Amino acid sequence: MKLVVVSAGLSVPSSTRLLADRLAAATAERLPADTETQVVELRDLAVEIANNFVTGFPGPALSRAIDAVTQADGLIVVTPVFTASYSGLFKSFFDVIDKDALAGKPVLIAATGGTPRHSLVLEHALRPLFAYLRAVVVPTAVYAASEDWGADGLAARIERAGAELAALAGATASAVGPVSAATAPAATASVPSARRRAEGESAAGTSTSARGPVGGSAADGPLEVIPFEQQLAALRAM
Structure with a gap:
């Protein structure tokens, strides 16, 4: 199986990447031991994403990232909150992916922000985006404000979301395998x-x-x- 993590964090170190890593660990520990985990850092692809909008063609690094995302058995996507929504870089990356490429894909959505008042970004921005792309979004979404790090509750939400994605990705992989042209x-x-x-x-x-x-x-x-x-x-x- 293949688990792909998309992180839209811009700084180094990044709380967005930290949350992405913790979600990946919580998911991977419930998947088969041979599961491959790959992280896509969007800040490294910013120039190629912009060029793709102008030229209509992805560069080599962006092409590899798109292939990884579309071929994943499970997807974790994490964005920082910018102006009460997902970041422009995050949205731009999914804009250059074919709108049908994520149909049926199990996805865990997450976000980071400076205040808990932005937590609804998960429901009014990220979940509708992936519903439009016809992905299957797990019930538990994870938001981490600055005050959540080290506080009670975040770890439990991470574990619950990871368990949901692992169960859905495992069920999807086993269900898709036996499907043939005849059936x-x-x-x-x-x-x-x-x-x-x-x-x-x-x-x-x-x-x-x-x-x-x-x-x-x-x-x-x-x-x-x-x-x-x-x-x-x-x-x-x-």
């Missing part, structure tokens, strides 16, 4: 069917619940539950 269409077809049932619409147009059809015939059968791993594998195979 992908059937799996893909089951996804919208499950979604319709979850929304209360059976094939006959009657409403359903977790206990089975309501007002439908016996032929409608019980609610069909498609495992998340199977749905994710089907979506990535499209």
Whole structure:
């Protein structure tokens, strides 16, 4: 497996990189021993990112970084907060990646800032960004203000987020492996069917619940539950 960490910190040393390293460690310890962890430092790619916007072509270092991110089994992204949002460098990097390249990718989002009042940047900026890119963002996002370092709570959030990413990355890797050209269409077809049932619409147009059809015939059968791993594998195979 391959775990890739994207750090948008600018200073050396950087609290953003420190948080990224701690998240990577918490995730990697729950993944197979042969898991490869790679860190992408965006400050080293700033010039190539700018040139890419002008020329339309990535330089060699930027091309390698894009390949690493798009081929990762799990992705950790960490940005400093600039003007109540992610940094311009962070956004620019993901702007040069194809919008479909992260579809189905397990992602852990995190940010650092000088005050806890910016913690909602995770929910109003980062999570919508990766939802647009159709990545699968883990439930726990991690924000570290200056006062959080060494305080109670940060370590627990890091461990919880790392465990969630490791579980999702492991499930995704195992689910994608067995998918073949022969089985992908059937799996893909089951996804919208499950979604319709979850929304209360059976094939006959009657409403359903977790206990089975309501007002439908016996032929409608019980609610069909498609495992998340199977749905994710089907979506990535499209």
